[in-house]
Amino acid sequence: MINEIVQQTNVKLNDVRLSHRKQNSPDYKDTDAIELKRFIGLLMLSSICKSGHENMLSLTMKLVVLHSEQLVILQKRFEKLLQCLQFDDKNTRDERREHDGTAAISFIFKKFVLNSQNCFNLGTAYVDKMLVGFRGKCKFRIYMPNKSVKYGIKILSLTDARNSYFYNGCIYTGKDSDGQTLSKNENKVQKPTQAVIRLAKPL
Incomplete structure (x- = not known):
């Protein structure tokens, strides 16, 4: 599951880099399994703390208190990952959507x-x-x-x-x-x- 999300998210990140001419921007660099797990950890912490509208600086302070420094991701990078997160091959999504209304998430959900x-x-x-x-x-x-x-x-x-x-x-x-x-x-x-x-x- 993690590898599939990493692969499809990197496709989206690459598209954004090309369209915004940000090939060298660290905020749009490819992700990997380690970073994605940290990203998911922050999302889980946000849910546990019921802080869906809380900014990343405040969440990071909570992480330090919880001795979970390994989960820390810079706020701007976190936001870009959230924007570019993908769970499927977008090139085949429209075709799959004709018989699967959940095409964008069905593969990961079934897995x-x-x-x-x-x-x-x-x-x-x-x-x-x-x-x-x-x-x-x-x-x-x-x-x-x-x-x-x-x-x-x-x-x-x-x-x-x-x-x-x-x-x-x-x-x-x-x-x-x-x-x-x-x-x-x-x-x-x-x-x-x-x-x-x-x-x-x-x-």
């Missing part, structure tokens, strides 16, 4: 799900939905007024009832997305049942 399944033996299962906060441009972004984060991407999930371990999931892209990948007979049942069947496939 994450597979890794989750390979690392855990599921006990008692629990089906639920979660809303991943997101306010960017997205055709399947939804509004859920009963959630603390009201706008985002809905993920139907199969988790372990004891510890909430995420075992399987599918991204909700619209009213007909529950039955994707199911057979004709399976698609005849009600939509909530379709989602359960789809989530239970790996069991």
